[in-house]
Structures are given as structure tokens and as C-alpha cells.
Amino acid sequence: MSSLSTSIADLRKSYERAELSESASNADPLKQFDQWLQEAVNAHVLEPNAMTVATVSGDMRPSTRIVLIKGYDERGIVWYTNYESRKGQQLAGNPFAALQFHWVELERVVRIEGKVERVSAEESDAYFASRPLDSRIGAWASPQSQVISGRSVLVANAAKYSAQFLLNPPRPPHWGGFRLVPERWEFWQGRKSRLHDRLVYRQEGLDWRRERLAP
Numbered sequence: 001m002s003s004l005s006t007s008i009a010d011l012r013k014s015y016e017r018a019e020l021s022e023s024a025s026n027a028d029p030l031k032q033f034d035q036w037l038q039e040a041v042n043a044h045v046l047e048p049n050a051m052t053v054a055t056v057s058g059d060m061r062p063s064t065r066i067v068l069i070k071g072y073d074e075r076g077i078v079w080y081t082n083y084e085s086r087k088g089q090q091l092a093g094n095p096f097a098a099l100q101f102h103w104v105e106l107e108r109v110v111r112i113e114g115k116v117e118r119v120s121a122e123e124s125d126a127y128f129a130s131r132p133l134d135s136r137i138g139a140w141a142s143p144q145s146q147v148i149s150g151r152s153v154l155v156a157n158a159a160k161y162s163a164q165f166l167l168n169p170p171r172p173p174h175w176g177g178f179r180l181v182p183e184r185w186e187f188w189q190g191r192k193s194r195l196h197d198r199l200v201y202r203q204e205g206l207d208w209r210r211e212r213l214a215p
């Protein structure tokens with residue numbers, strides 16, 4: 001092993017900031033998530049709205065990437081992307097996905113699993129219209145996940161679509177929102193001596209069954 005990998009192996013941290021108990025957690029995982037996300041925002045953690053999205057390809061290979069959560073309510077968790085991207089194509093073939101938030105400073109992780117659907121065209125239109133102009137042009141300019149010959153392709157595309165649409169680019173038909181409808185939630189709070197708290201919520205009819213998992 002090189003000296004670098006030895007020092008990496010020696011990196012470890014004790015988690016002692018907080019605890020997560022059955023009695024103090026919310027019986028509704030959405031409310032628990034809302035509370036933790038608000039706490040992450042209030043604690044000024046970096047990019048509290050960034051989450052990893054895992055999808056699975058047609059040949060059963062998983063892949064992950066980071067996106068920004070743009071909405072959440074009893075219907076599910078929403079993010080926006082290019083429907084023709086790698087993740088978009090994987091979700092078209094297999095609509096099951098997993099999300100993960102890691103709020104490092106709070107020693108907290110949330111994992112959410114479920115089935116993914118597209119949000120309505122009206123919802124995507126409304127969110128698209130709220131984005132800054134350069135992001136709206138960017139949605140046209142970037143054939144996300146495709147091989148391009150160089151950065152100049154993006155610059156040329158951006159110039160072309162800026163000239164075409166001026167200040168009012170419409171939402172590209174290949175761009176919009178996905179909503180993951182949760183079937184399983186897990187809340188992880190780091191604790192001392194690797195005896196972390198893990199609460200899992202699984203759907204049982206209309207209710208959520210909350211149980212503790214060993215860390």
C-alpha cells in the first residue's frame with residue numbers, strides 16, 4: 001500500500017452531534033425529512049439540496065449522479081433533468097430509483113427508494129420558467145450525457161439558441177421533472193463507537209411502519 005492509501009485508511013471520525021430515537025422522530029417520514037432538510041439549511045451545510053440519484057440500466061448495472069431536489073410533498077421528491085440523458089434513459093427502461101442525501105456537518109444521511117414518474121408538463125413548464133435565462137438556454141444547448149467533439153459545441157449551441165429564442169426560450173420537450181414516490185425511507189444519525197441510529201420506514205397500506213436497524 002502506498003503512504004497515501006495508508007493515511008486514508010487511518011482517517012476516521014467519531015459521530016457525536018445528535019441522536020435519533022423512535023420517540024423523538026416523526027411517525028410520518030415526510031415530516032421527518034422536512035425537519036432534517038430544514039435543519040440542514042439552517043445549519044448552512046454546503047449544498048443541503050444536493051442528492052445522489054441511483055438508477056439501474058437495462059443490463060442491471062447501477063449508476064449514480066448528483067442532482068438538486070426541487071420539490072417535495074406527499075406525492076414524492078422532485079428533480080429536473082434531461083429526459084434523454086443517461087439517467088433519463090435508464091428510468092424509461094426501469095422506473096425504480098434510490099436517492100441519498102449526506103449532510104456531512106450534521107452527521108446525517110437520508111435514503112429514499114421508490115418508483116419514479118415524470119411530473120406533469122405544466123409542472124415542468126412552471127419550474128422551467130422560474131430558472132435564470134442562461135440555465136434555460138443551457139437546457140437547449142447541452143445534449144446531456146452524449147459524446148461531443150469539444151466544449152466549442154456547447155458554446156456554439158448556446159449562441160445559436162440565444163439568437164433563436166432571445167429572452168423567452170420555451171421548455172425543451174426533452175427536459176423536465178421526475179418524481180420519486182417513496183416506498184422506503186431511512187434516516188441515519190451518526191453516533192459514538194459506530195453504534196449509529198438508523199430508523200427505516202416502510203409502507204404498510206396507507207401507514208408507515210417504523211423500525212430500527214442495526215448500524
Ligand SMILES: Cc1cc2nc3c(=O)[nH]c(=O)nc-3n(C[C@H](O)[C@H](O)[C@H](O)COP(=O)(O)O)c2cc1C
Pocket residue numbers: 047050063064065066067068069079080081082085086087088144145
Ligand atoms: C451539486 C450538483 C447538482 C447537480 N444538479 C443537477 C440537476 O439538478 N439536474 C441534472 O440533470 N444534473 C445535475 N447535476 C449534474 C449531474 O450530476 C450529472 O452530471 C448529469 O445529470 C448527467 O448524469 P447522467 O449522464 O447520469 O444522466 C448536478 C451536479 C452537481 C455536482
